[in-house]
Every structure is written in C-alpha cells, then in structure tokens.
Amino acid sequence: MSNLPPSGGDLSRLRQLNSLSTIRALRGAGSVTLSALAQQTGLSRPSTKEVVDELIAQGWVEEVPPSSGTMGRPARRYRFRTDTGHLIGVDIGAHNIRAALSDLDGQVLAETKQPVLPETPLEERLAAIERAVSGCLALSGKTMADVWTVAVGTTGIVTPTGHITYSAAIPSWTGVDLASRLREIFPCEVLIENDSRLAALAESRRGVARGSNDVVFLHVARRMGAGLIIDGRLHRGFGAAAGELGMLPQARWLEAPRHLNECALVPKDTSPEDAAGYTLAAARHGDPVALEAVSRYVDDLAVGAAALALALDPELVVLGGGFSRSADVLLGPLRERLERACMRMPEVLASTLGDECVVFGAIDYAVDHLNRQLFTANAAPLFPPPVHLSPGSSGQAPPTSTRGTG
Incomplete structure (x- = not known):
C-alpha cells in the first residue's frame, strides 16, 4: 500500500x-x-x-x-433548501389538463386543471397547457424563472425523444414532436413520458405500491392503459411501448369503458365526463341495470389484467386512474375474475391517488431526473450551486441544466 x-x-x-x-x-x-x-x-x-x-x-x-x-x-x-428551485408536473389527457408545482423534494405546493376535449385543436391544447402551468405559478407566487424542470405525462405512445407516434385518445397528437413544442413555451428543461407509466411511478413512490418490486398498474378511466414496475424499476420496453395492451383488440380494453359511458340508465343530457361516474354511483346503490353494466366492464378489464398478471407474475395489481374512486364497486368483481384466470393470485388494491396519479408521477419523474443530474457521484460537476440567495428570494435553474427528455 x-x-x-x-x-x-x-x-x-x-x-x-x-x-x-x-x-x-x-x-x-x-x-x-x-x-x-x-x-x-x-x-x-x-x-x-x-x-x-x-x-x-x-x-x-x-x-x-x-x-x-x-x-x-x-x-x-x-x-x-427544497425551495431553491421548483418543478412542474403536467398531465395531458383527452378531457383535462392538470398541472402541479412542487419543491425540489416533490412536495406539491399548487395544482390547477384546464378542461379540453379530444377534438381540441393542437394549438388550443398547447395554450391550455400553458394556462394550467401559469395557474400553478400564480397560486404559488412563483414565475417561470423559479422552475427548473417541466415533466409531462401524456396519453399515447411516446418515444424517448418526446415524439408522440400514436394517440388514439387525442387525434391531433399523433406525429407531434411534443418535446420541441413545449420547449418553445417553457424556457427550462422539458421531460416527456407516457401517462400510465408516470401513474405507476407515483403509485410506487407515494401510493399503495410503495415497497413492492413487481407491480401492474391498471390505469382505468375513459381510456385504459397499464404501467409496469419490474424489479423495482419503471419498465418502458425496447420501443417505449410497454403496457399498451389496449392496442390489442382481443384484450377488449379499447371498448370496455363504453359499458359504463353508454349504460341505458344514464340521462341523455349527462356529459361524457360524468356518464361513467353516474353508472358507477347507481351500481353502488344496487341498481340492477348499472350492476350489469359494471359486470360487463369488469369482464373486459379482467381479460387484459389477467394477461399481464400471467405474463409478469406481479406481487401487486393496482387499480388506479379516475375510475379507482369507485374501487368499492370494481375491486370485488375484478378479484373474482382474476382468481379464475391466474395461476398465482396477486394482491389487488385500489390506488389512493385517483385522478392525480399522473401529475404526481410527473413530479416524481422530475425529482428522479434532478437526483441523477445533480445528486449522484457521477454528476459532473457535483450539484453546482444554484445561486447565492437571501431568504425569500427566487431561485433559478442550475447553470449546467440541459434541455431534453428522459
């Protein structure tokens, strides 16, 4: 020596x-x-x-x-100093755009929502995203100069560079270079990821899947998807299309929500956003027509869920997304059908994050990126100083931060 x-x-x-x-x-x-x-x-x-x-x-x-x-x-x-900088998470859905602002540890400080429609034109949807983010900044008393990263979860198949190669839910989204368009709006680092994967990430960080290494997250709402946690890591697949089971007609996920949305007892003047909720609420009160609609919906949901459970043998299946708020109606029938199909029955639980699962996942994704970029032994240079601040003053992005997608 x-x-x-x-x-x-x-x-x-x-x-x-x-x-x-x-x-x-x-x-x-x-x-x-x-x-x-x-x-x-x-x-x-x-x-x-x-x-x-x-x-x-x-x-x-x-x-x-x-x-x-x-x-x-x-x-x-x-x-x-968690307030040295701030992060923004965005959930871009077909019917709503949600945004949340957090500190550097992912503690959410403000949230907003902007309604949109599946047919909303591209430029109008981008403007709604900007309004949702601006609303968060206004609520928290911050400006874009305080924001280091905007992380976005969106429906559709998302490439590692932030292109939307296909979106069934938002027709105008297919082929859009979303990362480039959002960098034109937000003067900071921009990260893009699929919404179901971010929902799964949030569940593993702050939901019922904490501590579980192998998880199937069922993202159930007016459109359905799945996010996968394998060996404790978010799984994207070779072409970033893992979990897109709805693309397979035999899985019956694409048409499944119609059983709830088009139930005969739903009043004709009910908005598409509220139709499924009306059916689920009626089923909760024992309406036989609603219960039959829920049974057909769960029949279809269980086909894809069982396929994922058989392929991955997860420790846990999580029912998440907007419909998870009706888990008291859905979980029992889903467990029953999975027990018939699965060689080893996984635990099946309901998410506690509800509609916020994607926007929380976007925040967690931004926190992970920040940690890799600044707070690891391989960071070069080691987490450079953000700025010399006096208490209460605004921060700004680290000088080495780069734009791109995760």
Missing part, C-alpha cells in the same frame, strides 16, 4: 462524496443538528461542519433559526 498523501483529485473526490452523504441525510429530514448529521454520515463533527458550511455557501443548505421562545443556547439545526 502506498504511503503517499492523497492527491488533489483524491481530496476533491472525497469532498464530493462527503457532500453527497450530507445532502442525502438532509433531504426529506426537516431540520437536523450537526451532531445528528455527523452520526448519520459517519464523518467527524469538524468535517461535518466544514461540509455544511460549504453547502450553505453554495446555496443548497441553510441554518434553521431556533423557535421563538426557545430558552438557553439550542443546538444549531440545518435543512436542505
């Missing part, structure tokens, strides 16, 4: 790793004392103080003032 002292490069690498350990200990932990940080990172207290001081100078960490009325000399506490 060499007795030579560490080189400048070795010391720089050591400082990098120590800073990463400190950032990881602080993120999501609220405020932490220096002694607790030293214990969690394994560094000496003087080394911890040196790292913390450097992170404070860079703008990533700040000292938390003691609570009012505190007696004596309290231990100094520090926190990661």
